[in-house]
Amino acid sequence: MKSFKDKVAAITGAGSGMGRELAIELAGRGCHVAISDVNEAGLAQxxxxxxxxxVRVTSQKLDVADRDAVYAWADTVVAEHGKVNLIFNNAGVALGTTLDGADYGDFEWIMNINFWGVVYGSKAFLPHLRASGEGHIINTSSVFGLFAVPGNGCYNASKFAVRGFNECLRQELEMKGEPVxxxxxxxGGIKTGIARSARMTDDLNKFLGKDEQSAKRDFEKLFIxxxxxxARVIIKAVEGNKRRVLVGPDAKLLDLIVRLFPSGYQRLVMMFTRRQSVI
Structure with missing residues (x-):
């Protein structure tokens, strides 16, 4: 997709952060946008x-964990815009907890949004993207979909799952000769509000030896x-039809470390985590 002019892009999580910036950047390139978010105030902004x-802009409050709502939104986007060429499944949440301290409700909450939200968005929009003759699915995993970090097991699981889903879907679409x-x-660390809005359990605070606010502040210091x-890096990757895109110098460095030390990187991560904690 070398040009976004007169294309239609649907974006989840557009009430703030990367989703908002994607909408602004795409609109600046002449792309019509359909945006959604669970946060109505942020969406209105x-x-x-x-x-x-x-360009034409439409918006809708949407919980990506609601499969029926996602499918209905996909149909609405096409009804309002006449077509859709791109879906950015960008909405996501963070959860800090040890795996031992996580209950099943924690797993279900984060997987329903981070993983199932991506699956629902991809499958709901795929027929419409195919019908457009030129479609692209852009799904947000994370640098934490490349390596694991103590205290982020639930988040890691959701983002590793998204990565596997993305890679398999790309291969299948190519093998079938689809126009999508x-x-x-x-x-990597993106300056958004995801850390401030993250859920954090008492179990993690005990594990790190910190209170929730100080843990969040320390985490935000890593956002560079x-x-x-x-948003601009992601859009460039779509233009180049990249299979994956590492966003930020930290993401590139960590990816390199994992490639060089597929197992040994874990010791480095533990050393860093211990230095950040007060245990």
Whole structure:
């Protein structure tokens, strides 16, 4: 997809962060946008920022964990725009907990949004993307979909699952000669509100020897890439039909470390985690 002019992009999680910046960047390239988010106030702010951009903008409150709602939204996007060429399954949440301390409700909550939300969005939009004759699915995994970190097991599981889903879907679509491609997105630390809105269990606080607020502040210090920069990197990857895109210098460095030390990287991660904790 070398040009976004007069294309239609659907974006989840567009009420803030990368989703909002993706909408702004795409609109600036002449792409019509259909945006959604569970946060209505944030979504309204994004719509306001898109005013006067010269493209059609539609919005809808959406919980990506609700399969029926996602399918209904896909149909609505096509009804309102006439077609859809791109789906950015960007919505996601974070959860800090040890695996021993996580209950099944924790797993279900994060998997329903981070993994099932991607699956629902991909499958709901795929027939419409195919019908457009030129479609692209862009699913957000994470740098934590490349390596594991103590205290982030549930998040790791969801993002590793997204990575596997993306890679398999891309291969299957290519083998069938479909006019639809897939890009797997692996952001490093992006300056968004995901850390502040993350759920964090008492078990993790005890594991790290920190209170929740200080743990979140320390985590945010690792965020080095702006959401706007991330959006531009992702869009460039779509233009180049990349199978996956590493967003941020930290993501590239960590990917290299995992490639060089497929098992040994775990010791490095544990050393870093211990240094960040007060245990």
């Amino acid at each position: 994004t719509v306001e920022l898109l005013q006067g951009c010269g 491609s897939v890009t797997s997105v692996h952001p 890439t702006t959401a706007n920069r991330a």
